[in-house]
Amino acid sequence: MIKQFFRKKKSDASVSVDMNKQRRYEALVRAWHRDLYRYAYWLCHDPHIAEDLVQETCLRAWRSLDSLQDDKAAKSWLITILRRENARRFERKQLDLVDIDDYPIADTHQQGMGIDIEQMLRRQIMKLAPEYREPLVLQVMAGFNGDEIAEILGLNRNTVMTRLFRARNQLKDQIEKQSERRGQQNGRS
Numbered sequence: 001m002i003k004q005f006f007r008k009k010k011s012d013a014s015v016s017v018d019m020n021k022q023r024r025y026e027a028l029v030r031a032w033h034r035d036l037y038r039y040a041y042w043l044c045h046d047p048h049i050a051e052d053l054v055q056e057t058c059l060r061a062w063r064s065l066d067s068l069q070d071d072k073a074a075k076s077w078l079i080t081i082l083r084r085e086n087a088r089r090f091e092r093k094q095l096d097l098v099d100i101d102d103y104p105i106a107d108t109h110q111q112g113m114g115i116d117i118e119q120m121l122r123r124q125i126m127k128l129a130p131e132y133r134e135p136l137v138l139q140v141m142a143g144f145n146g147d148e149i150a151e152i153l154g155l156n157r158n159t160v161m162t163r164l165f166r167a168r169n170q171l172k173d174q175i176e177k178q179s180e181r182r183g184q185q186n187g188r189s
Contacts, residue, residue: 025062032078033058039079039142043086053089057082076148079138083152124174132167135160 036057040050060081061068068077125133138144138152146164150157 021065025065028061028065028074028078029058032075035075035142036078036082039137040082040086042137042141043083044089049089053082053085056085060085073151075142076144076152079142079144080152120178121175124171124178127174128167128170132163132170135163136167136171139164 033054036054037050040053040057041047044050044053057078061078068074125136128136135149135153138149139146144152146157146161149155149164150160153160155163
């Protein structure tokens with residue numbers, strides 16, 4: 001199941017600079033819509049917001065389609081637009097501040113229940129610092145290589161590779177610590 005979750009996705013349609021704008025746009029959307037939605041959902045964990053992000057991404061892609069010169073860079077270009085759309089979502093949003101002491105917080109953590117490995121892995125990835133989490137998600141979920149991630153994030157390739165290495169090590173350490181804690185809670189060790 002984990003291998004299916006993390007496998008690299010292939011596009012169905014090719015996009016070419018030689019196409020007219022409408023056909024080129026339709027080919028782009030057909031080829032990358034699923035990947036965009038999957039990444040948007042990973043960012044916000046809400047299907048409705050993910051759909052809105054993808055829609056806004058497609059709208060911005062249509063407006064600036066002429067700036068896309070290399071058809072091999074289409075996925076990176078669209079993911080970059082999506083990331084910026086997600087950032088804009090927080091720029092516009094003004095949150096109401098409340099005093100946390102005024103609200104009771106329920107403990108929803110259940111001991112002894114079988115945890116779905118995918119959810120556990122997501123939780124552990126979300127605990128990583130953003131500078132390590134984002135390159136890892138782009139590599140694992142979206143299937144980008146180090147050069148593409150560097151271009152998307154505006155970083156040096158060596159920086160990206162170092163962050164990926166550290167993210168994997170931190171993730172491994174977190175999972176090992178969680179396993180040790182689970183063993184101690186169950187009376188072992």
